[in-house]
Amino acid sequence: MTPTALAGYSNLRHFPKQGNTNSRSKHPPSSLDQKARDKAEIAYTRKPLLISSARATYGEVNTGAALIKLKKLQKSAANGVKFERGRLESSCYGGTCSAQSLRFADDVATSTTKPLHKRVLQVASNSKVADIDHRTDQVALNAISMDTSKSVDDFSKAKVESIVALRNFQVLSSTSSLEELLNNKSIEMSDDSEVNLYRAFKKVVSHLSEGIYFSRLLYSADNHKKEEFGHSIIFIKSQEGNFLWDPADGLYEIPAKELTSTLFKIYRDVTGRWMLELPRFYKIAKKETELSSLQMVEKLPSYAASAASKVYSRIIG
Numbered sequence: 001m002t003p004t005a006l007a008g009y010s011n012l013r014h015f016p017k018q019g020n021t022n023s024r025s026k027h028p029p030s031s032l033d034q035k036a037r038d039k040a041e042i043a044y045t046r047k048p049l050l051i052s053s054a055r056a057t058y059g060e061v062n063t064g065a066a067l068i069k070l071k072k073l074q075k076s077a078a079n080g081v082k083f084e085r086g087r088l089e090s091s092c093y094g095g096t097c098s099a100q101s102l103r104f105a106d107d108v109a110t111s112t113t114k115p116l117h118k119r120v121l122q123v124a125s126n127s128k129v130a131d132i133d134h135r136t137d138q139v140a141l142n143a144i145s146m147d148t149s150k151s152v153d154d155f156s157k158a159k160v161e162s163i164v165a166l167r168n169f170q171v172l173s174s175t176s177s178l179e180e181l182l183n184n185k186s187i188e189m190s191d192d193s194e195v196n197l198y199r200a201f202k203k204v205v206s207h208l209s210e211g212i213y214f215s216r217l218l219y220s221a222d223n224h225k226k227e228e229f230g231h232s233i234i235f236i237k238s239q240e241g242n243f244l245w246d247p248a249d250g251l252y253e254i255p256a257k258e259l260t261s262t263l264f265k266i267y268r269d270v271t272g273r274w275m276l277e278l279p280r281f282y283k284i285a286k287k288e289t290e291l292s293s294l295q296m297v298e299k300l301p302s303y304a305a306s307a308a309s310k311v312y313s314r315i316i317g
Contacts, residue, residue, distance in 0.1 A: 048250035052128035054157065059097045061089075061136040069140035078161040079188065080152025087143040092135035098163060098232040099137035100247035105113055105212050105234050106167040109286055112272040116240040117253070124251040137166060145224045155226055156216070160282045164214055169284040172211070175204045178278050193252050198264055201278060203259045208281060217270060231276060235263070246270070 066088060074083040094105050108124040114122065141163055154174075161171045181187060181200040190196050213235040221228040234245040242259055244252040244266060254262045267278055 015143040019202070030217050044243045048246075048252050050124050050128065051250040052124075052247055057130045057135070058093050059091060059135060060132065061092050062132060063088075063090055066140045069137060069233055070143055073144075073162060073166055076162070076165040077147075078152075078158040080147050080155055080158045081148045081162040082145050082147040083140070083143045083162075084145050085143070087145065089139045089142065091141050092142075094142070094229060095231075095248070096130045096138040097247045098141050099134040100130060101214065101232040101234045101245065102137070102164060102167045102169070103127060103134065104245050104247075105169065105214065105284065106286075108234075108236065109169075111213060116236075116238055116243075120241075120243045120245075120253075122252065124245055125225075127245070127247070128250065141166065146226060156218070158283070159225070160216055161213060164282070165283050165287075168287045170287045171214075172185065172283045174283070175207070175281045176304075178204070197278065201264050201267075202260045204281065205263060206218065208235075208237055208314055209283070210239065211285070212236050212281045213281045215281050215286050217274075217276040218277045219274070219276050226287070229274070231270060233270070233275060233279070234268075235281065268300055 043055075060245060067085070070083050070085060070088055077083060104123055104127045107127070108120055111123065112117050144159060144162065146155060156177075157171065157174050159279070160174070162170065178197060178200045181203060182196060187196065187199040187203055215233045215235055216230055217233070218230040219228040220226060231248070233247075236243045236245075237259075240255040242256060244263065246252075246266070249268075252262070252266065269279055270276060
């Protein structure tokens, strides 16, 4: 969506400060109307468990390794997407959020030796500062472009499918954009545009099943990749806990009862910082681990499904 795409929603890219953001707002009593409850939930803030650093996100790369990664990305690119050697940079600038997010998701998905909480915290501790490998991955990812010789219905999804393939992930499902929900008036509309955004976001989050999500926030543009820049964040939903990893901020653990309000506040802070649109969520799983899809587990006989469910639970937590 472009900056003018949502009439009446000019604040989609702006998040005004709401007093002391280090204090927790009390949830309003049930006697208040729904609009008041929604506004109170929007004001809720949670601090990260672990703070990351933006150091080393700019700098030199391994150009040979970057070329190899670009060829891998081009080979597995989704329909309508290509990676161009001519766009491969010799140094990284603009951050390494996608590379850091993918490595974080990869390490969490492939490590099964610890309970989810400890595993996620350990992976985040090892990921909080970018290195030359992150920068090398990122410049390969930055070479993405639209392949105009092929038609594609959902280019945003095709881009994410192509990006996550760097770490051998596949996209299992994706959410609608908030623009679509708002334009179709798929929610109860209020006279407060921020409340409407929250309600649309709440509807999206309420339909997220357990798993690992690659979320992508964009500043759309009419160029070769349909974006000026963007930001990538990993969200993990599990019975063992809900976690969000933002390479620019750190790791958050979010109680289930506060999930929607906390996610909305975190993402709105990001949109306000870089003037981005609120995200779409893409559920991802390792390509070689087909049992990471619950649908496949459910199709198995009962004795096999039980064993497969244990495999699945180890994958996501």
